[in-house]
Amino acid sequence: MIRAALAALAVLLVVPTVALADGEFVQVNGDPSGKVYRIVGSAPLWIGPGVCAAANCYQGITYVNDLSAYRQTPADGALTYGGSDGATYGTYRWAGGAPLWISSCGYGPGCGAQILIDDTAYGDTPHVRQFPADGTVVRNVTDGAAYRFAGGAPLLVRCDLGPGCADPTQVDGGTFERLGSFNGPKHMRSYPADGTTVQNIEDGVFYRFAGNTLLPLSGCAGCSAVMIDGLTLRLAGTGTPTQPHIAAAPAEGTFLATESHTYRVAGGAAVQLTDCAQLGGCKGAVTVDSGTIASLGGGRLLATPKDGTVLRGLPSKRTWEIVGGKRRETFIAGVGGIEVDDGAIDLITIDAPPPPPPPAPAPFKPSISSGYKVFRTYTRFTSLKVKDAPAGSVVTVNCSGKRKGCPFKKQKYYKLKGSSLNVYARWFKKAKLKSGATVTVRVSSPTGARKQMVFKIRSRKLPVRTTRCSSPGAKLARCTT
Incomplete structure (x- = not known):
């Protein structure tokens, strides 16, 4: 019914190369789906019939042959509201192709040019990224720091080094606290995704994120890396200490893979594995190199699992406790433990039980x-x-x-x-x-x-x-x- 009304009332205006202003409506001529798009930050976002009806869009739709004249994603700084999250909880400011919820309009350019969209538009994946693109820089007006996105997470950087710091999009502490969304899908990660590669622009060293921390690589020629700096490393990637973006050590259970071996982090150490088939193929293993392991991850890995670490060997399901770098079988029910293969257990020195004490001397009663x-x-x-x-x-x-x-x-x-x-x-x-x-x-x-x-x-x-x-x-x- 709505599609028929649109076809009857709209004027066919083909604009193959000239983009419309923000807030305007556009439809691809002859598109059998009948999708209506609203221009946000010079990008078309598919909207549902609710927005179209609320804005009386059928009175001014422009028909085009294609969408080539528009940006793929909204420009940085574009403002939107609406949808099940935004309609109730406020405004989103766009950065790196992703919408970031802001808790206040009282800074920067304010919120005078908000565009109504809906959940359909926020989920328009060809034109919306879940997380800002790598390299996107935003400024947190609450702590005053500049952040460059890598693997979906913001990392504090010096803005006199590296690209993207000219007039960065402004967000606030609430944006960071709620990971870019008040109640809806998150648009920030607390830590970069596993496998994200960054490079310290000051010394040229490459790092790769694994289990929420970064591990140094011996080299990474041709790698696509996001630029960080020494301040990023010293401050755990944040200007707000309660919200770190780099962990001190890899998360327990993280898989690491070098050119010759696969490892699993347990008790802060990289435990060498021998049979990934017992562990579902070690899915998600982060590629590092032998230098990463030899250097103990630049100080972020231990040489042996810390005392009290429990390992569970597969397929035997026997559990072992680490004490002083050696293994000792434990029979405590329900203790769980980090799963490794039995071959990995065999590579760890066993803690032999101490010899029995010498028998007590017979009482001297001659x-x-x-x-x-x-x-x-x-x-x-x-x-x-x-x-x-x-x-x-x-x-x-x-x-x-x-x-x-x-x-x-x-x-x-x-x-x-x-x-x-x-x-x-x-x-x-x-x-x-x-x-x-x-x-x-x-x-x-x-x-x-x-x-x-x-x-x-x-x-x-x-x-x-x-x-x-x-x-x-x-x-x-x-x-x-």
């Missing part, structure tokens, strides 16, 4: 037993034994007293191979000890613990026995056990 027979002028041992001593203990026997019947002059030593020694049978079997003789038997364990018994021979009486003990390194004292 016994020194004795028996005697007392005569009128001497005393004889009938038994003198050391028992229950640890193997390797040293038994020291001393007998003192001049002309007191000692069977030897020099102190005797014996290292136990078992746990006992018959001291009587070895040295005192025929000894006749006189009053005043002193016999000392000491047992010293390999740990240094000691037990000693001293026998003082008396006339016509049983010997007096004194027992002393000590722990390793301590002095002999009264035994407690």
Whole structure:
């Protein structure tokens, strides 16, 4: 019905080379779709019947043979409103072929020339970009910084370096905070898309974005790169610290690919993979080079995953925790982890369990037993034994007293191979000890613990026995056990 009215009332005016003014309506002669376009920033945007009816467009449509006289996308600075988002929440200012929502009209050129369009126009992909074209420069009037778009995200730059800074389109902090749209589809990214290449105009180094950060390339001859500068790198791409556009490290799980290997970022490190088939082909892997990996991404990658990182090997589904750069299998349920292939797990040194501690030494509780027979002028041992001593203990026997019947002059030593020694049978079997003789038997364990018994021979009486003990390194004292 509307198409018939348009055909009946419109005047056929073919304008093949002369573009109409902003806000005018145009239709391609003979187009069976009957699309009506509204000129915005010298570009035709397809509009729906609602806008056409509201602006009474059928009273002034111009027919053309084609759209070659118009821009592909609206010129920077064009202003529009309308649509499910703009009709309620305000105005969009165009930059780099994309509409950017602005929170205020109180700066720059103001908002005096807004053009009504609708959702159909905002979604007219041949003539509308979702994000501003790479290299587009805008100025954020809130923080005062200039930003150059790369991979859909704005990166702070010095405007005395690089192209595009002459009279940049002005937006505001609200534009950045809401990523270029109040409620509708976003027209800014927080971080450049993976694979976006930039070049530092000051030193010529190329970088490629991967997982929200940029990684240096060894070279990139012939690459199409957006120009940044040293200030971009130092300030994380932003003049508003709460809204960084360059992350400190790649996002966990990011895939990287060099000329010879594929990697996955886990715990801040690039973990080398061996079988991407286990990981769905490692889709979206960002191409870098071996120099990127060798340089640890210019300081944005770790040499090994940080402690506590959990890796999940496929196809085994076994999970491993990284500790000190080594792997240790973990069996905690639901721990998840970054998925890599089992071959990647095998490339990481395994953390062998520590050797078991040496067995605790047996308690040192040797016994020194004795028996005697007392005569009128001497005393004889009938038994003198050391028992229950640890193997390797040293038994020291001393007998003192001049002309007191000692069977030897020099102190005797014996290292136990078992746990006992018959001291009587070895040295005192025929000894006749006189009053005043002193016999000392000491047992010293390999740990240094000691037990000693001293026998003082008396006339016509049983010997007096004194027992002393000590722990390793301590002095002999009264035994407690």
